[in-house]
Amino acid sequence: MIERPETAVPSIAQRNLEGYVGFANLPNQVYRKSVKRGFEFTLMVVGESGLGKSTLINSLFLTDLYSKDYPGPSQRIKKTVQVEQSKVLIKEGGVQLTLTIVDTPGFGDAVDNSNCWQPVINYIDSKCEDFLNAESRVNRRSMPDNRVHCCLYFIAPSGHGLKPLDIEFMKRLHDKVNVIPLIAKADTLTPEECQLFKKQIMKEIQEHKIKIYEFPDTEDDEDNKLIRKIKEKMPLAVVGSNVVIEVNGKKVRGRQYPWGVAEVENGEHCDFTVLRNMLIRTHMQDLKDVTNNVHYENYRSKKLAAVTCNGVDTTKTKGQLTKSPLAQMEEERREHVMKMKKMEAEMEQVFEMKVKEKKQKLKDSEAELERRHEQMKRNLEAQYKELEEKRRVFEDEKANWEAQQRILEQQKLDASKTMEKNKKKGKIF
Amino acid sequence: MSESTKPHPQGKGEKTHVGDSSYVGIDAILEQMRRKAMKQGFEFNIMVVGQSGLGKSTLVNTLFKSKVSRKSVQPNPEERIPKTIEIKSISHDIEEKGVRMKLTVIDTPGFGDQINNENCWQPIMKFINDQYEVYLQEEININRKKRIPDSRVHCCIYFIPPTGHCLRPLDVEFMRRLSKVVNIVPVIAKADTLTLEERDYFKQTIREELRANGIDVYPQKEFDEDAEDRMINDKIREMIPFAVVGSDQEYQVNGKRILGRKTKWGTIEVENIAHCEFAYLRDLLIRTHMQNIKDITGSIHYETYRVRRLNESNIHFSRVSVLCQSKKYFPYTQDIKF
Numbered sequence: 173m174i175e176r177p178e179t180a181v182p183s184i185a186q187r188n189l190e191g192y193v194g195f196a197n198l199p200n201q202v203y204r205k206s207v208k209r210g211f212e213f214t215l216m217v218v219g220e221s222g223l224g225k226s227t228l229i230n231s232l233f234l235t236d237l238y239s240k241d242y243p244g245p246s247q248r249i250k251k252t253v254q255v256e257q258s259k260v261l262i263k264e265g266g267v268q269l270t271l272t273i274v275d276t277p278g279f280g281d282a283v284d285n286s287n288c289w290q291p292v293i294n295y296i297d298s299k300c301e302d303f304l305n306a307e308s309r310v311n312r313r314s315m316p317d318n319r320v321h322c323c324l325y326f327i328a329p330s331g332h333g334l335k336p337l338d339i340e341f342m343k344r345l346h347d348k349v350n351v352i353p354l355i356a357k358a359d360t361l362t363p364e365e366c367q368l369f370k371k372q373i374m375k376e377i378q379e380h381k382i383k384i385y386e387f388p389d390t391e392d393d394e395d396n397k398l399i400r401k402i403k404e405k406m407p408l409a410v411v412g413s414n415v416v417i418e419v420n421g422k423k424v425r426g427r428q429y430p431w432g433v434a435e436v437e438n439g440e441h442c443d444f445t446v447l448r449n450m451l452i453r454t455h456m457q458d459l460k461d462v463t464n465n466v467h468y469e470n471y472r473s474k475k476l477a478a479v480t481c482n483g484v485d486t487t488k489t490k491g492q493l494t495k496s497p498l499a500q501m502e503e504e505r506r507e508h509v510m511k512m513k514k515m516e517a518e519m520e521q522v523f524e525m526k527v528k529e530k531k532q533k534l535k536d537s538e539a540e541l542e543r544r545h546e547q548m549k550r551n552l553e554a555q556y557k558e559l560e561e562k563r564r565v566f567e568d569e570k571a572n573w574e575a576q577q578r579i580l581e582q583q584k585l586d587a588s589k590t591m592e593k594n595k596k597k598g599k600i601f
Numbered sequence: 602m603s604e605s606t607k608p609h610p611q612g613k614g615e616k617t618h619v620g621d622s623s624y625v626g627i628d629a630i631l632e633q634m635r636r637k638a639m640k641q642g643f644e645f646n647i648m649v650v651g652q653s654g655l656g657k658s659t660l661v662n663t664l665f666k667s668k669v670s671r672k673s674v675q676p677n678p679e680e681r682i683p684k685t686i687e688i689k690s691i692s693h694d695i696e697e698k699g700v701r702m703k704l705t706v707i708d709t710p711g712f713g714d715q716i717n718n719e720n721c722w723q724p725i726m727k728f729i730n731d732q733y734e735v736y737l738q739e740e741i742n743i744n745r746k747k748r749i750p751d752s753r754v755h756c757c758i759y760f761i762p763p764t765g766h767c768l769r770p771l772d773v774e775f776m777r778r779l780s781k782v783v784n785i786v787p788v789i790a791k792a793d794t795l796t797l798e799e800r801d802y803f804k805q806t807i808r809e810e811l812r813a814n815g816i817d818v819y820p821q822k823e824f825d826e827d828a829e830d831r832m833i834n835d836k837i838r839e840m841i842p843f844a845v846v847g848s849d850q851e852y853q854v855n856g857k858r859i860l861g862r863k864t865k866w867g868t869i870e871v872e873n874i875a876h877c878e879f880a881y882l883r884d885l886l887i888r889t890h891m892q893n894i895k896d897i898t899g900s901i902h903y904e905t906y907r908v909r910r911l912n913e914s915n916i917h918f919s920r921v922s923v924l925c926q927s928k929k930y931f932p933y934t935q936d937i938k939f
Contacts, residue, residue, distance in 0.1 A: 222762070222763075223764070283771050283774060284718065285716045285718070328654070328762075330654020331654055335653075336714060340716060359864070360793060428797075429796060430875050431876055432867025432868075435866065
């Protein structure tokens with residue numbers, strides 16, 4: 173028996189097991205549950221048009237998110253900044269991932285680009301707000317996580333440094349979402365130019381105190397070494413391509429130029445593999461955690477502080493968060509009742525409309541029948557009249573004929589009478 | 602055909618009719634012009650315009666380091682080309698086969714850096730108009746020099762960023778305004794970003810957009826003088842915009858030292874026409890169409906400017922009288938703006 177030490181702060185004593193209990197199986201249970209549930213990840217890509225964002229997304233996830241029949245935002249230049257989202261479900265090894273790609277066509281394309289970051293900020297805030305509301309509801313069985321987990325910012329490979337637009341955008345977004353800056357179309361730069369450019373960018377990022385996504389330090393030394401290597405390469409210079417080319421008998425993805433092939437997955441040519449490993453294979457969960465714990469909490473505390481400070485929230489929220497759960501329930505019940513009433517009213521309306529329609533239809537058919545009846549009657553009468561007419565004619569004819577016959581008979585009688593008279597007269601003489 | 606006894610050397614296939622009574626000798630004027638031109642030399646001014654970071658300054662260096670003049674420019678190879686912040690003119694006197702040329706390349710700072718890029722074309726337009734102004738002032742001077750130094754911008758190379766999709770609104774705006782005052786030659790900058798298919802597609806898209814927006818780039822269709830011109834220019838119009846790559850660093854390839862860019866997957870040679878079209882651009886500008894460009898600048902763009910300026914100054918002086926008159930005849934109309 174181990175005695176409990178009498179300390180003010182209860183410390184967790186470490187014990188060794190003498191046998192197999194089985195809770196080493198916990199990770200497996202978590203794993204199985206998560207696999208069943210599936211994962212969600214929302215990735216946002218921001219940058220001027222023509223920097224290869226769509227190509228990079230296609231290369232990262234090896235699918236054609238934007239194919240020929242569903243052309244992405246790259247094919248059209250927009251006048252204002254839009255925020256477009258496309259969801260895709262990909263499965264690999266039994267694990268399914270609901271990937272949402274948020275694209276921002278029109279960013280930085282206009283002549284005057286002031287406030288072109290506003291739609292992006294609004295989008296991110298609205299997603300956080302949705303999550304906040306969903307979290308505060310009483311009934312929160314389904315809480316879809318649509319918050320933006322990571323924002324890839326594409327820097328044009330000018331070779332000089334960051335543009336004022338880049339700096340402005342990153343400053344405004346670095347405390348709302350994980351920002352990972354990338355150098356787009358890195359096959360424009362020779363290795364020396366690339367190094368210089370990266371150094372310049374990092375210097376400017378530090379100057380302006382922009383907090384890009386930091387890789388967490390782990391206890392594992394090996395991992396730490398890898399992480400340090402990645403940190404040295406920031407910002408990552410990427411090249412995207414989904415076209416498979418044959419090089420020295422091997423099939424690789426790359427871009428074919430007259431002077432050579434720039435391979436996408438070759439670590440010496442560009443940092444694409446680093447990005448992919450970091451984003452998908454090792455740090456996806458960390459990105460989600462940071463979004464949840466840091467950015468979302470920032471948003472939440474700011475939002476709630478605003479509410480409690482003012483007493484009245486200037487922006488309307490579906491559920492007021494300062495009320496007690498009972499009041500919340502009352503509120504929900506009221507909502508529900510109202511919804512029911514509305515539905516009822518609607519159904520009644522629909523019902524009445526249907527009844528009216530049916531009545532109308534019946535009336536119509538009745539009128540139709542009446543009309544037909546009238547018509548038939550008229551027809552019959554006409555026929556009757558005709559027949560009458562014919563009969564009259566016939567009678568007339570008959571009368572005529574009979575009269576004629578009588579005349580003829582009379583004539584015949586007269587003729588026979590005169591003949592008899594003549595005969596008698598003849599006989600006398 | 603007998604041998605000529607005249608003192609000048611034979612030109613390109615000149616016929617000599619010594620003793621031919623019908624020969625006057627008018628075609629000898631070509632030879633006289635040639636000699637004079639060789640003595641005088643030529644001037645040519647090129648301006649490079651484009652967004653920041655597209656390689657304009659590098660291309661300027663490439664132009665001089667290439668076969669135009671290798672010896673005159675010896676920059677420090679370690680020095681990186683810094684960001685241009687003001688309009689710089691670099692002039693070089695080049696001589697080739699007895700012909701002297703003063704080639705000036707005007708390097709401009711990149712525009713389109715700011716968040717709000719309205720009116721970013723103002724400084725460039727102002728510079729071009731200033732050059733016209735200088736020439737005009739010299740021309741209307743009472744005691745003017747025998748040969749007015751020509752600093753007018755003859756040709757403006759506009760750099761289009763290699764997005765691969767279409768022209769940006771900023772480019773369209775800029776080119777539209779510039780094409781009215783100067784000859785524009787659009788080029789696709791940093792063309793090593795695009796594969797050959799992407800390059801063709803991009804060129805087609807650009808040509809369509811230029812046509813749709815009514816932007817007349819050099820060679821302008823309306824200035825084609827005859828069928829031969831039209832044929833040559835049509836061929837050029839098929840290739841516009843040229844896809845160029847600039848570099849001022851030399852590398853060893855196949856035993857030769859050439860200008861290029863070295864990457865991990867290959868070396869891009871600037872003067873190799875299979876890689877990029879820099880050679881075509883240089884030939885167009887300097888070898889074949891230089892005189893034509895200068896003519897168009899002188900006779901059309903400069904004249905437009907001159908007419909506008911002289912009208913302005915006329916109206917400025919007689920504006921008061923015109924206004925009075927207009928008020929008399931049209932008492933109810935608004936103030937007429939010129």
